[in-house]
Amino acid sequence: MERRKFGTKLLYSLLTIPVLVFIFFPLLWLFSASISTQVELFTVPPHWIPQHPTLQNYADIFFPSQAASSVPRTFAVALLNSLKIASAVTIICILVGSLAAYALVRIPFGANRTIQLGMIATRMIPEVSLILPLFIIASSLDLINKPIVLILTYMSFALPYAIWLMAAYFQTVPVDLEEAARLDGCSRLGILFRVVMPISVPGLVSTAMFVFLLAWDEFFYALIFTSTLAAKTVPVAIAEFIGRYVVNVNGMMAGGILAAIPPVLVALIFQRYIVSGMTAGAVKG
Amino acid sequence: MALESPAASKAPLSLRKQDARTAWFLVAPSLLIMLGITLWPVISTLILSFFNAPSGINQTRTFVGFSNYIGMLTDQTFWETIWRTLYFTGVSVVLELGLGLAIAQLIHSRPWGWQFLRLSLIIPWAVPTIVNGAMWRWIYNADFGALNGLLMALGLIKHYVPWLTMTNMAMNLVIIADVWHTMPFVALVLQAALATLPEDLDEAAAVDGANAWQRFWQIRVPLLRPAILVALIVRTVDAFRVFDIVYIITAGGPAYKTLTITYLTYLNSFTFGKQGTGAALSFLISAVTITLALIYIRILYRPEETQ
Numbered sequence: 001m002e003r004r005k006f007g008t009k010l011l012y013s014l015l016t017i018p019v020l021v022f023i024f025f026p027l028l029w030l031f032s033a034s035i036s037t038q039v040e041l042f043t044v045p046p047h048w049i050p051q052h053p054t055l056q057n058y059a060d061i062f063f064p065s066q067a068a069s070s071v072p073r074t075f076a077v078a079l080l081n082s083l084k085i086a087s088a089v090t091i092i093c094i095l096v097g098s099l100a101a102y103a104l105v106r107i108p109f110g111a112n113r114t115i116q117l118g119m120i121a122t123r124m125i126p127e128v129s130l131i132l133p134l135f136i137i138a139s140s141l142d143l144i145n146k147p148i149v150l151i152l153t154y155m156s157f158a159l160p161y162a163i164w165l166m167a168a169y170f171q172t173v174p175v176d177l178e179e180a181a182r183l184d185g186c187s188r189l190g191i192l193f194r195v196v197m198p199i200s201v202p203g204l205v206s207t208a209m210f211v212f213l214l215a216w217d218e219f220f221y222a223l224i225f226t227s228t229l230a231a232k233t234v235p236v237a238i239a240e241f242i243g244r245y246v247v248n249v250n251g252m253m254a255g256g257i258l259a260a261i262p263p264v265l266v267a268l269i270f271q272r273y274i275v276s277g278m279t280a281g282a283v284k285g
Numbered sequence: 286m287a288l289e290s291p292a293a294s295k296a297p298l299s300l301r302k303q304d305a306r307t308a309w310f311l312v313a314p315s316l317l318i319m320l321g322i323t324l325w326p327v328i329s330t331l332i333l334s335f336f337n338a339p340s341g342i343n344q345t346r347t348f349v350g351f352s353n354y355i356g357m358l359t360d361q362t363f364w365e366t367i368w369r370t371l372y373f374t375g376v377s378v379v380l381e382l383g384l385g386l387a388i389a390q391l392i393h394s395r396p397w398g399w400q401f402l403r404l405s406l407i408i409p410w411a412v413p414t415i416v417n418g419a420m421w422r423w424i425y426n427a428d429f430g431a432l433n434g435l436l437m438a439l440g441l442i443k444h445y446v447p448w449l450t451m452t453n454m455a456m457n458l459v460i461i462a463d464v465w466h467t468m469p470f471v472a473l474v475l476q477a478a479l480a481t482l483p484e485d486l487d488e489a490a491a492v493d494g495a496n497a498w499q500r501f502w503q504i505r506v507p508l509l510r511p512a513i514l515v516a517l518i519v520r521t522v523d524a525f526r527v528f529d530i531v532y533i534i535t536a537g538g539p540a541y542k543t544l545t546i547t548y549l550t551y552l553n554s555f556t557f558g559k560q561g562t563g564a565a566l567s568f569l570i571s572a573v574t575i576t577l578a579l580i581y582i583r584i585l586y587r588p589e590e591t592q
Contacts, residue, residue: 008497012396019388023405026465027412029431030420044445046434100315109308115316120585121578122323126526128547129571132554132564133329134322156322159315188307217413219529224555235415239533242419249423256416267411274407275477278470 033253034058041250057254071241071248074229075255078237082259085147085233086215089154093162093211094204101166102192106178116167123160127220130156135224145231153221158211165210165277169203170196206273213263234259327571334564340555353565362541362549363566369456370546374524377460377467381520382513384464385471390501392472393479403476406469414466418533421462425449425534452542455535459543463530467523471516478512479505511584518581522574546570 033041035053060072061079104112134153143149173196181195197204219235226232232240238259241252267274334353336346357363388406392399409417424431427447436442449455482505490500506513528547531537537544537552544552550570554563 008394009396012391012394013398015391016396016398016402019391019402020405022465023409023469025431026420026424027408029424030416033423042429044429044434045437046429046431048434096314096318099311103308103311107304107308107311109305109312111312115312117582119319120582121575122319124522124574124578124581125323125327125571126547126574128526128528128550129330129567129574130323130326132333132560132567133326135554152318153322155318159318163315188304192311213411217415219415219532220551223532235413235529238415238419242422242533252419253423256419260412260416263411263413264408267407268404271404271407274410275473278474279477 030253030256033250034257035254036250038248038250057250058258060251061254061258070229071251071255074232074237074241075234075251075258077230078232078234079258081147081231082216082233082235083262085150085154086212088147088151089158089215090208090212092151093155093158094208097159097162097207098166098197098200098204099192101163102170102196104163105167105170106175106196107188119160119163123157123164125156127153127157131220131224134221138225143225145226145228147231149225150218150222150233153225154215154218157218158214161214162207162211165207166200166203169200169207172203173199202273206270206277209266209270209273210277212266216263327568330564330567330571334561334568336561336564338560338564340558340560346561349561353561357562357565357569362544365541366544366546366549369542369544370525370527373456373460373463373527373545374521376457377463377524378517378520380460380464381468381471382517384468385475385516386506386509386513388468388472389475389479390505392476403473406472408469409465410467410469410473412466414529415533417462417466418530421458421465422449422534425458449535450539452539455539455543459531459534462534463524463527466530467520471520474516475509475512478509482508514584515581518577518584522577522581525573525577526570 029048032048032050034057035055036047036050037052037054037056040047040050040052057072061075064073064076100115103109104116130153138144138149177195177199178191181191186194217235218233219239222233222236223239226236229237234255238252238255241248241255333346335348335350337349337353338344338346388402392403396402412420425448427433427445427449430448432448433442433445437445448458486504486508487500490504495503526547527545528551531543531545531548535543537548546566547570550563550566553559553566
């Protein structure tokens with residue numbers, strides 16, 4: 001019996017190998033390209049491990065010199081743009097969204113269910129369905145290439161998601177706590193800010209993380225609403241370059257790694273929240 | 286506080302009414318934002334879809350009734366695009382759910398290193414879609430790509446293949462890239478759901494002589510049904526509107542063989558300058574999405590389960 005158990009365990013363990021290969025092989029190939037020189041990248045057959053690894057591609061992005069091509073210089077700007085926009089979206093969503101989420105789950109006011117279901121439906125509406133009127137009005141207000149237009153439009157998917165996640169979290173806060181505060185003469189807002197928010201920090205953190213990842217990943221609005229290099233976010237910068245400058249693939253790949261590091265790090269650090277957030281976002285309302 | 290009754294002569298609001306006021310006050314900012322950037326654009330798109338609207342500043346719009354819709358429905362490109370989008374959606378969602386369920390079960394059976402496997406799954410999920418696309422595009426590269434290098438080293442091909450220009454391969458290659466990125470979500474959600482299932486049922490079945498395969502299909506999968514359905518709908522909605530990864534890997538090519546419905550809408554609206562047609566397509570996508578959302582809501586909020 002023990003022997004059979006060991007055999008099963010071994011079999012399952014062996015099965016993890018192809019899964020891990022499928023996950024890591026593309027990533028290692030990406031990383032390998034990012035530390036390759038131009039010459040080494042264009043070899044047949046490919047050098048799986050670069051013989052002359054270099055950090056020059058990364059250095060070019062962090063310390064853009066005139067000598068470097070326009071790819072790394074644009075990346076430096078784009079990384080900063082993405083960081084600013086994703087942070088602004090995250091902060092606004094947390095502030096505005098937690099107020100709404102609290103009211104939706106804890107104060108019956110006649111429209112709770114309607115608004116909650118409406119939020120679920122809007123969360124699913126794709127960006128392409130909203131883009132034309134938004135583009136027409138943004139053009140007429142001369143907002144193209146301004147960060148504000150991306151911050152505002154990103155709310156269309158980020159805010160309902162934030163409200164949804166926060167609502168799921170607030171539901172787990174014991175009502176007794178609120179009742180006690182209420183008896184002590186605390187107003188609703190007082191309860192929210194002094195009682196509910198402080199014990200909801202984990203929920204706030206995980207919501208902030210999901211919103212940040214969504215905003216960092218966004219491509220469609222950024223593609224439509226930006227046309228100058230100075231206004232582009234990382235995904236658009238990558239997309240622009242990949243078609244045009246085949247020459248600087250290693251620079252692109254270094255940019256890709258840098259674009260992937262913040263979300264991957266955040267996700268790994270907060271991995272405990274990731275799965276519960278996914279489940280709350282997908283399974284519970 | 287601003288929400289209190291302004292005039293002393295008025296009867297004091299009941300606690301409940303005061304509460305309701307506070308609630309509206311709390312919900313108002315979110316509601317205004319959502320009305321402005323979601324509801325208004327959807328309605329505005331619907332209106333625009335009844336006009337002939339060439340893009341450009343001084344172009345005038347003319348009311349054309351349903352002719353954008355008729356034009357769309359009688360266009361062969363449209364139907365080909367719909368089928369292609371359904372192919373993408375169907376194949377990628379089936380692969381994601383199949384692989385996701387298998388990997389969830391694999392983690393659940395606690396092989397050596399299962400924690401590492403679960404942690405690893407988070408990485409492809411967190412990699413931005415565009416980086417993922419750029420990565421796979423470089424893997425599929427005809428001259429220096431990893432796929433050619435690998436297949437050559439294994440002796441499976443005799444000379445390098447220009448994968449992304451092959452009309453019968455391009456869409457499948459995009460699907461593989463998409464599955465790499467999205468399957469982990471399904472696997473992690475289903476694994477979390479598996480972990481909440483009661484163990485005793487499983488043990489009882491084992492005592493009754495059910496083998497692992499039977500227990501998986503006849504006990505765990507039926508219990509996982511809600512989680513599977515949710516993953517199915519979330520992923521279907523997402524896959525149906527695929528754009529980013531197609532844009533970066535193939536840009537709809539070769540010969541429109543990877544053109545999806547969102548891409549066609551984008552081209553009409555922003556490249557061909559046919560905003561009316563673009564609006565009709567946009568509205569169609571909204572309608573499909575909202576229908577799926579309603580199904581989703583019905584599954585999640587069955588009457589007996591609410592509050």
